[in-house]
Amino acid sequence: MAQTALLQGIHMKNGKIKTCTLTKATITVRAVIIFLSVFTLVGPFLLKYSAIDWPTAIMYTLDNLKMMFLQPTFNQITFSTAMTQILITLSLAFLATILGAVLSFFLAISTAKNLAPAGLSNAIIAFNSIIRAVPTVLWVLIFAIVAGLGAVAAVLGMMLHTIAYLTKAYAESFEEIEEGTIEALRASGANWWHIIFHCVLPQSASYLVSWTFLRFETNYGVAIAMGAAAAAGGIGFELFMSSSFYYDLHEVGMITYCALVVAIVLEVIALQIKKRLMTQ
Amino acid sequence: ACNSEEGNAAKAKSNEPLVMVWYPNESGSEMAGARDAFGRIFEEATGRKVEQKLTTDYAIAIESIASGNAQVAFMGPQGYIEANNKSADVQPIVVPSGSSGTLEDAVYYSWLAVPKEKADGYKVNGEFALDTIAGKKFSFVSASSTSGFKVPSSSIIAHFTKQDAYKALKQDDLIEANALFPEVLFGDSHQGSAVNMMMGRADVAAFCDTCVSAYVELVEGKENTAGAIYRVKDDAAAPFNNLTGEEFVLISSTPVLNSPFVVNTSALTEEEITKLTELLISDETTNDQTIFVPKDSGEIGLFYKSGDERFVKVEDTWFDPIRKLSE
C-alpha cells in the first residue's frame, strides 16, 4: 500500500523502476554513440584492401622503427644544421601563429554569440569552414604563385588554417564567459570595446594562451612539411631529403628526435605559462 | 613580341635577386657545393644576387617558374613540358650530356623490372614481351614522375591499345586499378617502387636507373637492356637493407631525356640568357669538379663525369618525344 503511493508518478518499464527518463539529451547521446559504433564496426567492410603480408609487414615496421629510434645518427647533415633548420621551422610556425592569433582575436569577438550579431557570426563561421576545407598545401601553392616562393607563401598558407581554428576556439572561450560580468560593465556605462578588453580578455586569457600554444605546436608540425614545399626551408627539407631521397632511416630518426624534443619543450613552456596565468 | 616588352620590364628590375628553384627529386642528388657553384655562375652571368629556393613540391616549382616568380630552374623533362604548357616563356637552355659530350646520349633509363625467379613468366618464345604484364600487379613511382610513370605508362598504352580488349585504355586510367592491371601501386619514390616489386606487393615495377644505382649492381647482361640482371648490393642502405642479395631482371628499358636547366624568358633579358648559357657550356664549368664530380672519386655530386660530360645547348623541340608521351 505504502509502495503504490510511493510509486506514484514514477516511470516503470517491465515492472522495473526507471532511474532516468529519456530526455532529448540522453536520446541524442545514445543515438550518436550507437551510430558511431555501428559505423565503426561496419566500416571496415566497406573499404577495399590490397592483400597484406602481416608477418612481414610487422617485422619490417619493427625493423624500421628500430633503425629510426634505436640507431639514430646524422649522416648527410650535422647537428648544427639540424638546429638552424629547426629554428627556421619554429620561426615559420611562430609567424603563422602570432599573425593568425591576432586576426583570430578580432574575428572571434565578431563570432562569439554573446558579443556579436548572429548574422555576422554565421557569416564568419561559414567563411572559416571554407578556409579549413582547402588543404594547407593548396593554400601554400596559391600564395607561392601569387607572392613567390619562400616564407610569405608558407606563413600565409599556414596562417589561414590557424585563423579558422583559433577563431572557433577563441569564440567558444568567449561564449563561456559569465554573462553577468558583461552585463555589469554594460550597466555601468562601459562601451563594447571597454567590455572586450577589460572583461572578456582577462577572463579568457588563460584559455586563449593555451589554445594558441596548442596551435603553435600544430603549426610547428605543419611547418615541417610546408616550409619545405614553399621553399622557405626548415627541418622539413632535410627530413624530406633523408626520407624520400636517401632513405636514411637513421637520420630520419635523429631529425625526428630533434623535432620531438623541441615540441616537448614547447609543451612544457605552454604548461608553465598557463599555470602562471591561472594562479598569478 | 610580347616577350620583348616584358623583357624590358624585367630589365628595369634587374637588380632584384635572381630566384633559382630546385626540385631535388629531379636533380639526381642534393649537393650544396654544386648548388653554390651554380649560384656563382648565375651571379657572374647576370650581376644579380642569386636566391636558391629548394622546394619539395613539384607543383609549386612548376608554377613558380611559369609565373616568373623564379627565373631559373633545374627540372625534369616532364616538369619542363608542363611549365612550358603553362607559359611559353619557359624555355630550356642547357642539359647535361652523356659521356660522349653531345646530346646523343643525354639520357637516362626507365626500367620495367620483375623478380629474377619469376622472370621466365614474362618471356614469350624466349624473349621478354610486354604482353605478359597484363593482369599483373603494377607499381609506378608517382603520377608526376617522368621515368617512373609518364614514360612507362605511355609505352604500355601504346602497346596495348593495339589490342581490341584494351582499345579504350587511356594513360590516365593507369593511375588506378584498371582493365589491364588489377592493382596499381605507387612507391612515391623510385626506391619505393623497386621495393614494392622486391617485397612482392607488386609483380612488375617501373623505376629509373640512376635512382637505384647506389643500391644495385649488374650481375649479368648488358646495362640498361632487357634481360640485364641486377642484384641488391650487400651493403645497400635502407630501404634495401632487408633485401640484400635479391635479384631482379629488366624486361624493358626505355631511354628518357635528361633534365634541363630552364629559364623564364620574360623575367630575364636576352643578354642575361645568352651570358648564362655561354657560361654553363664553357670549359670552365665543364671542368668544375664540384659540378661534374669524377665518378671514381666516391663523392656524391649533382652530375658525374666518366667521359666527356658537359652541358650542351638545347632547344624546346628536343623535348618533343617526351611531349608526345603525354598526348
Next chain:
Amino acid sequence: MSTITLERPTEQAVTKETSVVTETVLELRNIAKSYDMKTLIIQDIDLQLKQGEFVSIIGPSGAGKSTLLRCINRMIEPTSGDIIFDGTNITQLNKASLRKQRTKIGMVFQHYNLVSRLTVFENVLHGRFGYKSTLQGILGLYTEEEKMLALSILEKLGMKEHVYKRCDQLSGGQKQRVGIARALVQQPKLLLCDEPIASLDPNSSKVIMDHLKEISQSMGITVLVNLHQVDVALKYSDRIIGLNRGSKLFDDLPKRLSQMDIHNIYGAEVDELIFE
C-alpha cells in the same frame, strides 16, 4: 570632475537627515514590460524615488522584481511607459546618451558579476568606464583622482587591505563589497541592487545591508533593492514596495506593512516564509 569627500561615517549620520530627502531622482510612469508581446510581466508601474531614499521591492519569485529593476537603466527595454531619471526621459535616449545616463545609475548584482581574474582595484575602476573615451578605457588610463576615489570607497567599505587581491580569492561578502564599490565609483545618484544578499551567509548579509543603508544615508544616494527576505526589508527600508504578478500591490512605510499585505503580496506561499 568633482571628487566626493568621503568622510568616515559618524554615529550621528545614521539618523536620517530628512532635510536632504527632497528632490525626486527617479520617476516611473506607467511602465509595462512583455518579453513575448503576449503576456505582460510588469504593468502599470508608477513609482517616485527621492534623493537618499532606501526602498525595497519585495514579492514572490517571478513577480517581476528583476524585470522592473532592469527596465530602469534599460538593460532591458520597457514595452511602454516613461522613465524620468534626474530630469531626463531615459526611454527616448540614443545609445550614446543612454551610456552617459547609465553612469549615474549604479547596479549591484546577486552574483557580484566581477571579473574574477582581475584585482579588486581594477574591478572597482571599471565603474569609471562611462566617463571615458574608448581608447582611454581600453588602455586603462585612469586619473589619480579616480584612483584616489576608488581607494577611499574601498576603505570606507573595509576592503582596503584587499585592493590587490584577485577577486576569485575573496569570500562572497567581500566580493559583494567590491560590487558595491564599483557602483559607487560611478558616483551615481541611484543604486539598483538585484538581490544583493541572496548568495550570502547571514553574517555577510548583515554587513552588506549595513553598508547599503549607510551609503543612502551618508552619501545621499537613492538605493532601490530587490529582496526576498521580508524581515530584512522591514529592518532597513524607508519604504517598501510589494509586487505580485507584475503589479504594485503595496507602496508605503515598513510599519504599515500588515500580515494581510504580506499575504496579498506573497499569495499562498506565505506559509513557507520563515520569520526568525
Next chain:
Amino acid sequence: MSTITLERPTEQAVTKETSVVTETVLELRNIAKSYDMKTLIIQDIDLQLKQGEFVSIIGPSGAGKSTLLRCINRMIEPTSGDIIFDGTNITQLNKASLRKQRTKIGMVFQHYNLVSRLTVFENVLHGRFGYKSTLQGILGLYTEEEKMLALSILEKLGMKEHVYKRCDQLSGGQKQRVGIARALVQQPKLLLCDEPIASLDPNSSKVIMDHLKEISQSMGITVLVNLHQVDVALKYSDRIIGLNRGSKLFDDLPKRLSQMDIHNIYGAEVDELIFE
C-alpha cells in the same frame, strides 16, 4: 540487504529518544595531520561519537574543521592516531576494506558535489556503489529494493516530484537535499557534513538543518557537522566541539558554551560575529 522502513516522522519523534544513544559509533584517538610533514594542521584530537548524536564542529576559517572531517573516512590520510569506526580500526584497512567501511559513512558537501548531468534519481543511487561490484556499478544494475529505498528517502526529503530532473536544474537547497539523499541511501551509521549550508540562502539553510536533525533523531544516525554559524550550531546540536589551530578547545553541551569559550575558539575574530 535489509530495507530500512522509513516512516513519516511523527511529531513525537522530534523529542529525542535517549534510550537509543548508547553505543559508540566513532572513536578518534590522538589524531594528527600534517600536509607538509612540518606543521601539524590538527593534533591530539580525541573524540567519541555515540549513535544518533548530533555534533557540530565550530571554529575559525583554517582551524582544520574540513581536515578533521576528511580524516575520518580517510579521504585524506591522518598522519598519526587511530580511528575506530563501528568497532573497526579504519586506519589499518587496505583499499578494498576501506571501501566497504566508507559505505557506512555518508558524506555531505558544501557544494553538493553532484554529477550535474545525471538525474536526481541516478545521483542518489550512486550512494549504493559501495555495495556493488565494479561492473554492476558501471552498468547501473540496481535492485528494485535499492530503487525503492532511494525513492522513499527522496520522498522523506520532499524531493519526490523532482526524481527525474537533471541536477543542474535544481536550486541550491534542492541540490543539497539530493546530496543528503545520496548519503542516506548508503544506509550509513555516520553522516559527515562539511559546511552543508554555507552555500545556501537562509530559508534553504533552515530546511536542510531541520532535515539533518531529523535524520539523526528518527533514524538513529550519528551526524557530525562542520559549521561556521555559531547560532545554528547552538540551536541544533546535542554537543558542540570547538576547534582552533587544530586543537580541540571545547567539547560539551551547547548550553555550556560561554562567551568566553567562543572568544577562545574564534580568537580576535569574535567581534565580527553577529548574533541576531
Next chain:
Amino acid sequence: MTTTNFLRMKKWKMTGIIVLLLVITYGSSMITDFDMLKGLKSIPGTIAWMATNLIPDAAAMENLPKVLSRLWETIVLSVIASTTAAIFAFFFAIFGSKTTQLNRPLAFCTRLIASVFRNIPVVAWALVLVISFGHNVVTGYFALFISTFGTLVRMFVETIDEASADGVEALNATGATYFQMVFKGVLPDTMPQMLSWLFYMIETNIRSATLIGLLTGTGIGYLFDLHYKRLDYGTLGLITLSIIVIVIAIEFTSNKVRRMIL
C-alpha cells in the same frame, strides 16, 4: 604611491610581453626572410587566382562520380580511425588527468606517450608505414589513428581537468571503485565535450586529405594528390568544394548534437 605603481607595473608587464612578442616576430621574419607587406599585397591576387583557376570546368565535372566515391571512402576511414582512437584516448586521458589520475608517474608517462605520438612528424610515420605496409587502407588507418590518438588524449585530458573534481570526490566518499567513479562520475559530465572533440577530429581527418591520400592510395586525398601533381586545378576545385560541403555538414551536425546534449 603604491596604487599608481601597481597599475603602472601591470601595464609595464603587458607592454613588456607585447614588446617581447614583437621582437620575436621581427626576429622570425629576419630568420625566414618573411616580408609582411608582400604578404598583404598578395591577398587580392590570391582571391583572383582562386576565382579563375579553382572553378571546376566541364572536364573536372566528369570526375564527379570518382570524387564522390573517394570521398565516401575517406569518410568511412576517418570515422573508423577517429572512433577507435577516441576509445583508447579516453582511457589514456583518465590516467593522465589531474582529477582522475591513479598516480603521478603514470599520469606523466601517459601524457608523454600522447605527446610523442602527436609530435613525431607525419613524414616519419609515413616513411615507416609505407615501406612496411605499402599503399593500403591499413596504412592510412594507422597513420590517422596515431595522430588522432595523440591529439585526442590532450583534448580529453583538458576536458576532464576542467570538469569539476567535486563529483569524483563525492563518489570516492561513497566507497565507489575507481571505474565506477570514472564511468558514473566523470563520463556523464565530460561526454558532450568529448563527443564534440570526436566530431572535430573526424572533420580534421577528412580534411587532412593529402596525408591519407599519400599513405593509402585511396580516398579523396589520393585523388587530390594525383590531380595536384598534374596541376589539374579544375578537379582540385571540385574536390575542395566537396570537402567544404562535408566539413560544413559535420560542423552543423556537431553543433546540433552539442546543443541537444547540453
